[in-house]
Every structure is written in structure tokens, then in C-alpha cells.
Amino acid sequence: MQHLNNILILIFFSLFSYGCNFDSPTPAGFPQKFVSCELVILQESHPLEQAFVKLIPVNETEKDWSIGGYTDDKGAVIPYTYGKWKGVPPGNYKITINKINENNKGVAFSFVELQYTQPKTTPLNLEVTKGKINQTLEVGHAVNIKMP
DSSP, X not given: OXXXXXXXXXXXXXXXXXXXXXXXXXOTTSOSOOBEEEEEEEETTEEOTTOEEEEEESSGGGTTOOXXXXXXXXXXXXXXXXXXXXXXXXXXXXXXXXXXXXXXXXXXXXOSOGGGGSTTTOOOEEEEOSSXXXXXXXXXXXXXXXXX
């Protein structure tokens, strides 16, 4: 009986550790390496809190990659790829930044100049090669634009 209990405990911990494998393989055709990256987003030289930062690959074959995250109270974001892998695959990226809030009447407002919210108009770029990326980006003036 003790032998059976030991086997069951071994099976349980094996399944538990398999389920908690954070280094799971990436999908076929997807990069196997991620570069550590921290971006700090400032607006009028102050940290932009709770903004969504998205990195959009410039390479057309990589356009479906989902890379980004939210800034903290210091304006810092550590992007995750597909919300699963910490870091960014090597490549060239356009960076968009959005911060939208709703008032108590359900009207949405953008707090970032609109040029920074779209891949075609954002002036923000990032080249990721190897090593560690630490970069500070400025997103212009504080605005309060009513969204349609």
C-alpha cells in the first residue's frame, strides 16, 4: 500500500510540474528566443500609467504576433509575447500606445495623441537584436480626446 501511495504522489507531482511548465515550446515557425525588454512611457516627461503598449512587427510574415502589455505606475512595461513568453522576438517593430478611459456617462476618452495609437502614424520604432532592451519613449502632450 505504501508503494502505491508513493507512486501516486510521484504521478501527482509529475503532472503538476508539467502543467506549470512556463518554458513551454513555441509554435512551429515561431522564434525560440526572446529578448528581455523594458520600455518606459512618458507623457510630458511624466510616467504614463495604465497605458496599453503594443509592438507590431514590421515584417509582413510576423504581423499576427501579439506582443505588448500595460504600463505600471512608473510608466514601465515589460512586453510579453502572446501573454505567455516574457520578452520580444528579435526584429523591427512599430510601437503603438493607447490609454482610453470611460467617464461615468459611458463616454470614452483617449489620453494619448492619436498619432501614437495607430501603426501607420506612430513615430515610435524599436529594433530588437540581442542583449537586453531598456528604452524610454515620449508620447507628446497630455490630451483628452472624445472617442466616437
